Amino acid sequence: MFPKVVQVIPSTDYTVYVYFEDGKIVCYDAIHLLDKEVFAPLKDVHIFIDTCTVMNDTLAWDINQNRNEYECLDIDPDTLYALPFTQELIA
Numbered sequence: 001m002f003p004k005v006v007q008v009i010p011s012t013d014y015t016v017y018v019y020f021e022d023g024k025i026v027c028y029d030a031i032h033l034l035d036k037e038v039f040a041p042l043k044d045v046h047i048f049i050d051t052c053t054v055m056n057d058t059l060a061w062d063i064n065q066n067r068n069e070y071e072c073l074d075i076d077p078d079t080l081y082a083l084p085f086t087q088e089l090i091a
Contacts, residue, residue: 001022002057002077003020003021003022003024003077003078003080003081004020004021004057004058004077005018005019005020005021005054005057005058005059005077005080006019006020006021006054007019007054008052008053008054008059009088010048010049010052011049012045012049013031014029014030014031014034014042014045014048015027015028015029015030015031016028016030016052016059017086017088018059018080018083020080020081024081024085025085025086025087025088026080026081026083026084026085026086027083027086028059028075028080028083030042030048038073039073041061041063042061042073047061047063048061051063051065053072055067055069055072055074056069056072056074057077058074058075058076058077058080059074059075059077059080060072060073060074060075061073061074
């Protein structure tokens with residue numbers, strides 16, 4: 001099975017709830033990405049939240065906001081799927 005992300009919900013604490021097609025939900029902590037040069041634009045929490053999306057069937061940030069799947073910053077869906085199942089927090 002190839003895990004497919006269908007929805008993402010980012011938070012101001014640099015975590016993202018990731019929803020998979022099969023119903024699994026994980027919480028990805030992206031704070032460690034911010035030290036990497038390629039992810040530097042995400043240090044601005046507004047960019048982190050506003051550009052967070054699903055592209056290439058996984059969690060991605062559409063930094064250029066042009067929906068180009070080759071220019072986005074994305075996370076391997078297998079990496080995300082390996083995270084433990086979590087319950088979504090409902091406000």
